[in-house]
Amino acid sequence: MRIVIIANGDPPGQDEAARWLEAGAMLICADGGARTALALGLTPAHVIGDFDSLDEDALAELARRGAQLHRHPTRKDETDLELALLxxxxxxxxxxxxxxxILGACGGRLDHEWANMLLLAMPALKHAHVSLAHGCERVFLIDARDQPATLTLRGSAGDTVSLLPFGGDAHGICTTGLEYPLRDESLFIGPARGVSNVLLGEEATVSLRQGMLLCVIIHHAPTTDNR
Structure with a gap:
């Protein structure tokens, strides 16, 4: 099952939202992301947040359409997107x-954008495949904090792939299908060695023995692969 969350950053386009929502995916909106949904003609199943970005008219329209509204206090420890992810x-x-x-997680305030990426490391998400999608870019987390992990990347030859150590140094990295391979190597916090690798074909793999890697893939040709 797929859940699509629209956050309150740069809104996705009509085609992008429709592509991710195909095959009966559930739509959840984090607070102001519901304004994006309404503008796209979409009705979320759930809207979650403190609703400081939604006026009463928007809330009434969402309720009229059958969306379930989950209001949280303004003074809270979690962001609206974090509550939606939980x-x-x-x-x-x-x-x-x-x-x-997650759509609409980029743009706007830099602290919010960075915090949205950090949310990928929440323990509650370990059992799910979670990604941020922003136009031609997708962001994943490869998490080997508890055990070695492997991620398969799919796209087209020439797509850009960046592997960034996340939360600390990352060790035991092995790749296949990338122009600049890593063979049981480490990427360290600070240097930018993992930026701008290149996909050689339609598929590549990244294995990690210890730590976390933020993986950013930029598709330079249209793709219909929603995995």
């Missing part, structure tokens, strides 16, 4: 192949 994780707890795609 709700999605609980919803997908018993699913066999859970997937969460």
């Amino acid at each position: 709700f999605a994780a609980r919803t997908l707890r018993d699913e066999e192949r859970p997937e969460i795609v």
Whole structure:
């Protein structure tokens, strides 16, 4: 099952939102992301947040359309997107192949954008495949904090792939299908060695023995691969 979350950053286009919502995906909006949904003609199943970015008219329209509104206090420790992700994780707890795609997580305030990427490392999301999608870019986390991990990347020859150590140094990195291979190597916090690798074909793999890697893939040709 796939859950799509629209956050309150740069809004996705109509085609991008429709592509991720195909095949019966559930739509959840984090506070002001619901304004984007309404503008795109979409009705979220759930809207979650303190609603400081939604006026009463928008809330009334969402309720009229059947959206479930989950209001939280303004004074809270979590961001609205974090609350939406925790709700999605609980919803997908018993699913066999859970997937969460976050739209609208980039743009706007830099601190919010960076915090949105940090949310990928939340323990509650470990059982799900979670990604941020922003136009031609997708962002994943490869998490080997508890055990070695492998991620398969899919795209087209020439797509850009960046591997960035996340939360500390990353060790035991092995890649296949990339122009500049890594063979049981480390990437360290500070140097930018992992930026701008290149996909050689339609598929590549990245294995990690210890630590975390933020993987950013930039598709330079249109792709219909939603995995």
